[in-house]
Amino acid sequence: MTTPAPVQTNKAGLSKNDYRGLPSTLCQGCGHNSIANQIITACYDLNIVPEEIMKFSGIGCSSKSPAYFLNRSFGFNGLHGRMSSLATGALFADTTLRAIGISGDGDTASIGMGGFKHMVRRNAPIVYIVENNGVYGLTKGQFSATAEVGLNLKHQGTNQYMPVDICMEALASNATFVARSFAGDAKQVKELLKAALSHHGVAVLDIISPCVTFNNQEDATHSYTWGKDHEAPLHEISFIPALDEIELQGEFAEGTVREVSMHDGSTVLLKKLEKDYDPTSRANAFQMLESTQLNNWLVTGLLYINESKPTLTETFNLVDTPLNRLADPDLRPARETIEKINAMMF
Amino acid sequence: MSEKVINDFSVTIATVNGSGSQTANVTLLRALFKMGIPVSGKNLFPSNIQGLPTWYTIRVSKDGFVARRDEQEVVVTLNPVSFARDLASVRPGGAFFYADDIRLPIARSDISVYPMPVKQMARAANVSPALRDYIANMVYVGILAQMLGIDLETIKQALSFHFKGKAQAIDSNFTTIKTAADWATQNLKKSDPYSVAQMDSTSGFVMADGNTAAALGAIYGGLQFAAWYPITPASTLAESLNVFLPQLRKTTDGKQTYAVLQAEDELAAVGMAIGAGWGGLRSMTSTSGPGISLMAEYAGLAYYAEVPVVIWDVQRIGPSTGLPTRTAQGDLTEAYFLSHGDKQNIILLPGSVQECFEFGWKALDLAEHLQAPVFVLSDLDLGMNQWMTKPFEYPDTPLERGKVLWEADLEKLNGVWGRYKDSDGDGIPFRTVPGNKHPSAAWFGRGTGHDENARYTEDANTWENNMARLKKKYDTARTLVPKPVIKAAKGATVGIIAYGSTEPAVEEALALLKQAGGPKTAFLRLRALPCTAEAQDFIKKYERIYIVEANRDGQLRQILSAVLPDQAHKFRSACHSDGLPLTAKWVKEAILAQEEK
Ligand SMILES: Cc1ncc(C[n+]2csc(CCOP(=O)(O)OP(=O)(O)O)c2C)c(N)n1
Numbered sequence: 001m002t003t004p005a006p007v008q009t010n011k012a013g014l015s016k017n018d019y020r021g022l023p024s025t026l027c028q029g030c031g032h033n034s035i036a037n038q039i040i041t042a043c044y045d046l047n048i049v050p051e052e053i054m055k056f057s058g059i060g061c062s063s064k065s066p067a068y069f070l071n072r073s074f075g076f077n078g079l080h081g082r083m084s085s086l087a088t089g090a091l092f093a094d095t096t097l098r099a100i101g102i103s104g105d106g107d108t109a110s111i112g113m114g115g116f117k118h119m120v121r122r123n124a125p126i127v128y129i130v131e132n133n134g135v136y137g138l139t140k141g142q143f144s145a146t147a148e149v150g151l152n153l154k155h156q157g158t159n160q161y162m163p164v165d166i167c168m169e170a171l172a173s174n175a176t177f178v179a180r181s182f183a184g185d186a187k188q189v190k191e192l193l194k195a196a197l198s199h200h201g202v203a204v205l206d207i208i209s210p211c212v213t214f215n216n217q218e219d220a221t222h223s224y225t226w227g228k229d230h231e232a233p234l235h236e237i238s239f240i241p242a243l244d245e246i247e248l249q250g251e252f253a254e255g256t257v258r259e260v261s262m263h264d265g266s267t268v269l270l271k272k273l274e275k276d277y278d279p280t281s282r283a284n285a286f287q288m289l290e291s292t293q294l295n296n297w298l299v300t301g302l303l304y305i306n307e308s309k310p311t312l313t314e315t316f317n318l319v320d321t322p323l324n325r326l327a328d329p330d331l332r333p334a335r336e337t338i339e340k341i342n343a344m345m346f
Numbered sequence: 347m348s349e350k351v352i353n354d355f356s357v358t359i360a361t362v363n364g365s366g367s368q369t370a371n372v373t374l375l376r377a378l379f380k381m382g383i384p385v386s387g388k389n390l391f392p393s394n395i396q397g398l399p400t401w402y403t404i405r406v407s408k409d410g411f412v413a414r415r416d417e418q419e420v421v422v423t424l425n426p427v428s429f430a431r432d433l434a435s436v437r438p439g440g441a442f443f444y445a446d447d448i449r450l451p452i453a454r455s456d457i458s459v460y461p462m463p464v465k466q467m468a469r470a471a472n473v474s475p476a477l478r479d480y481i482a483n484m485v486y487v488g489i490l491a492q493m494l495g496i497d498l499e500t501i502k503q504a505l506s507f508h509f510k511g512k513a514q515a516i517d518s519n520f521t522t523i524k525t526a527a528d529w530a531t532q533n534l535k536k537s538d539p540y541s542v543a544q545m546d547s548t549s550g551f552v553m554a555d556g557n558t559a560a561a562l563g564a565i566y567g568g569l570q571f572a573a574w575y576p577i578t579p580a581s582t583l584a585e586s587l588n589v590f591l592p593q594l595r596k597t598t599d600g601k602q603t604y605a606v607l608q609a610e611d612e613l614a615a616v617g618m619a620i621g622a623g624w625g626g627l628r629s630m631t632s633t634s635g636p637g638i639s640l641m642a643e644y645a646g647l648a649y650y651a652e653v654p655v656v657i658w659d660v661q662r663i664g665p666s667t668g669l670p671t672r673t674a675q676g677d678l679t680e681a682y683f684l685s686h687g688d689k690q691n692i693i694l695l696p697g698s699v700q701e702c703f704e705f706g707w708k709a710l711d712l713a714e715h716l717q718a719p720v721f722v723l724s725d726l727d728l729g730m731n732q733w734m735t736k737p738f739e740y741p742d743t744p745l746e747r748g749k750v751l752w753e754a755d756l757e758k759l760n761g762v763w764g765r766y767k768d769s770d771g772d773g774i775p776f777r778t779v780p781g782n783k784h785p786s787a788a789w790f791g792r793g794t795g796h797d798e799n800a801r802y803t804e805d806a807n808t809w810e811n812n813m814a815r816l817k818k819k820y821d822t823a824r825t826l827v828p829k830p831v832i833k834a835a836k837g838a839t840v841g842i843i844a845y846g847s848t849e850p851a852v853e854e855a856l857a858l859l860k861q862a863g864g865p866k867t868a869f870l871r872l873r874a875l876p877c878t879a880e881a882q883d884f885i886k887k888y889e890r891i892y893i894v895e896a897n898r899d900g901q902l903r904q905i906l907s908a909v910l911p912d913q914a915h916k917f918r919s920a921c922h923s924d925g926l927p928l929t930a931k932w933v934k935e936a937i938l939a940q941e942e943k
């Protein structure tokens with residue numbers, strides 16, 4: 001008789017299964033599915049307790065995916081383009097929780113653009129993922145605002161307008177963490193997710209996530225083939241949680257590695273590839289986006305990071321107890337005060 | 347001079363917007379109040395920061411009637427642009443005060459005319475040129491005080507309140523007032539019959555506006571999160587939160603138990619409030635009609651996903667941008683049906699400043715109790731004007747937090763529960779909120795079809811059952827919302843229904859109807875929708891029901907006709923909307939005209 005192999009667990013004592021969601025109802029091969037899987041892995045690797053995460057989304061195929069990971073986390077799949085506001089309010093409920101938001105390119109770059117930019121500007125502490133496929137998947141293949149000029153889509157004709165670059169928009173709104181990746185590059189997605197989850201503030205992740213059903217022609221910017229051929233990673237990225245710091249030291253050769261320390265003591269290691277890119281400079285990030293766009297490259301990696309800005313909820317000097325656990329005596333002013341208030345009226 | 351009229355007339359003051367006349371006007375109002383005379387003040391202002399004509403109308407009423415009147419016995423004008431119109435508005439036998447630098451013809455011999463050397467006295471005042479326009483307003487305060495008999499001591503008290511005890515500001519203003527009063531004594535001979543005299547009818551009252559009251563009520567209701575976007579006439583509600591929350595709701599170590607956020611638009615404001623409500627915070631937003639329109643889709647999400655949130659609508663006249671600084675009760679049907687699909691919303695209708703306070707906390711209780719959006723419909727008149735009001739009363743019930751399960755509760759249930767399950771038969775399910783660490787606590791909120799466990803489903807029966815439960819929950823709300831205030835009348839065959847800020851006009855109209863030998867009339871002031879059993883009984887009891895409202899379409903009548911179709915034949919609308927608060931005279935005449943038919 002063989003004994004069943006022991007279930008592998010992480011430092012939180014949880015198995016991979018504890019991080020899963022419901023079976024996906026998205027198309028097979030949809031980029032969104034692989035992102036959901038990397039979220040599961042990243043949370044497992046970081047030993048995050050699912051109950052300490054909140055999930056948010058708008059409306060779209062992408063926005064459905066929070067149902068497909070972290071079943072034990074609270075979640076809210078709200079309105080099209082309105083994840084930003086819904087999550088902003090919810091973040092105040094219990095500031096000890098982390099938040100992951102999943103949006104689409106339509107959800108963020110069209111109907112939700114205003115809210116997105118304001119959420120970014122406020123440095124709301126959330127991992128804001130845009131699953132960017134250049135189309136509206138759920139409404140069956142219309143152009144999104146990130147579609148490239150000249151893209152031909154069935155029933156839609158040819159797109160005439162310049163695409164919105166989500167990373168550029170995020171940077172312009174003073175995002176404190178901006179990264180781009182490609183759903184087909186599982187390792188990079190995972191490492192960026194881990195860095196984003198440890199970031200102090202808003203972490204915008206623009207992940208090119210091909211829609212195999214409505215936008216996967218070989219030459220379309222958001223397709224697998226194009227993505228694979230044109231992806232130009234800025235650097236190889238590894239995220240190292242605070243606890244593991246010492247173990248991994250030797251892996252990267254001196255001089256080719258750049259360390260970025262995160263607020264919680266963990267580190268992102270960027271292995272130099274093409275050039276010595278400095279992700280702490282906003283000007284560099286703009287320049288990188290501009291030049292790669294001119295060369296028709298899909299630049300991926302951590303474009304910008306700034307760990308020093310206070311988050312939205314930090315600016316409020318809230319009590320330590322989560323607000324949603326406060327009760328009567330903390331919430332209702334004492335009886336004596338009413339007389340003073342009335343005396344303040346004329 | 348005809349027979350003296352004491353404590354029973356209206357004063358209108360015409361100035362230029364942005365000239366600082368607000369301080370002068372409110373000072374007069376408060377001084378009269380301190381003299382014990384029932385009084386009301388209404389600011390009829392343009393949507394403009396500086397330069398357009400603006401009027402302030404004060405009514406003194408020994409009988410305690412504080413509704414606006416169209417008739418003006420005393421008119422003061424500092425504005426050449428509105429001069430002709432102001433002059434024409436004085437009632438025969440009335441008094442007209444004007445700034446004597448305005449050199450325009452005065453072709454009326456049926457009134458008393460008093461020139462005021464406003465410019466000259468302002469120049470003589472010991473203030474910087476920048477403050478001259480401002481101090482000019484104090485000239486009419488002094489002259490009116492002298493000519494009407496307003497006690498200068500009460501004026502000083504009003505100034506002291508306004509300037510928060512700052513001696514220099516109080517003194518410089520008071521000096522001008524006193525100089526102007528002395529000038530009037532020496533130079534003006536009173537020839538009109540209107541004056542005031544000390545009474546004792548305002549003790550036990552304070553003066554406040556509805557928006558301040560609403561904010562304070564919410565604070566005493568344990569408000570934890572508010573998001574808003576600036577709009578007249580609602581802005582001062584959120585701004586009052588910013589004033590009073592730090593005073594009332596910081597811990598001893600200076601930390602906040604609340605957060606107020608100015609959002610990028612109303613859509614985001616209500617979204618944030620709903621996010622916070624879902625997160626377990628007592629949460630609200632405040633806006634006016636245009637903002638409510640933007641909130642429509644989100645209101646449906648809160649209704650269907652069952653998220654507590656309070657939405658204050660300080661109404662102004664619409665549609666569209668309308669007249670942003672004029673009042674109306676035109677958002678009732680919008681709020682009632684707000685958002686697509688089947689639903690009715692819960693609406694509270696405060697009828698006084700005191701009630702703005704009371705509904706400020708009650709709305710939060712109801713929202714959490716019912717897990718639903720609760721709308722509170724105030725209006726510009728109630729929200730922005732100073733009213734005599736009973737002092738705010740400390741809430742008489744503890745915070746109602748509704749059916750929230752925490753870790754220990756779930757432990758007892760062995761983790762077995764259903765987010766949208768009607769376990770108690772009242773249509774209200776249980777909920778958990780983020781941060782609850784019990785492994786069966788989490789659920790996935792959504793505006794899409796869901797079953798009792800919040801799982802996505804398109805099953806036809808499940809959809810219909812859930813919608814039936816939501817309807818049942820609305821019936822539960824019917825038993826929980828504030829009951830109407832009913833003033834019965836023996837032998838009455840006619841009933842009046844009104845709500846919100848029209849109450850003083852209706853109260854006075856009842857007296858006028860009596861004087862005019864009109865029908866015996868009972869009065870119900872509706873304080874909420876859904877329509878409670880008491881309101882339904884009232885409607886059934888009378889032969890004819892007049893529904894008085896400050897809108898064009900008779901919106902409450904539309905709703906009540908749908909709720910009680912078999913009673914609809916009784917309903918008659920007395921509705922009117924021109925941006926001004928209704929007058930008692932108009933209400934009386936609207937009713938009498940239909941009675942004669
Ligand atoms: C107010 C509103 N308008 C339109 C829609 C219809 N709608 C649903 S999803 C969607 C677009 C989704 O595109 P995207 O955000 O790119 O997500 P994807 O499906 O591509 O992942 C639209 C327009 C809606 N749900 N709500």
Ligand code: SF4
Nearest residue numbers: 027030061137211212
């Ligand atoms: S339609 Fe496109 S975006 Fe939607 S699930 Fe299918 S592949 Fe994914």
Ligand SMILES: [Mg+2]
Nearest residue numbers: 104105133135
């Ligand atoms: Mg898309």
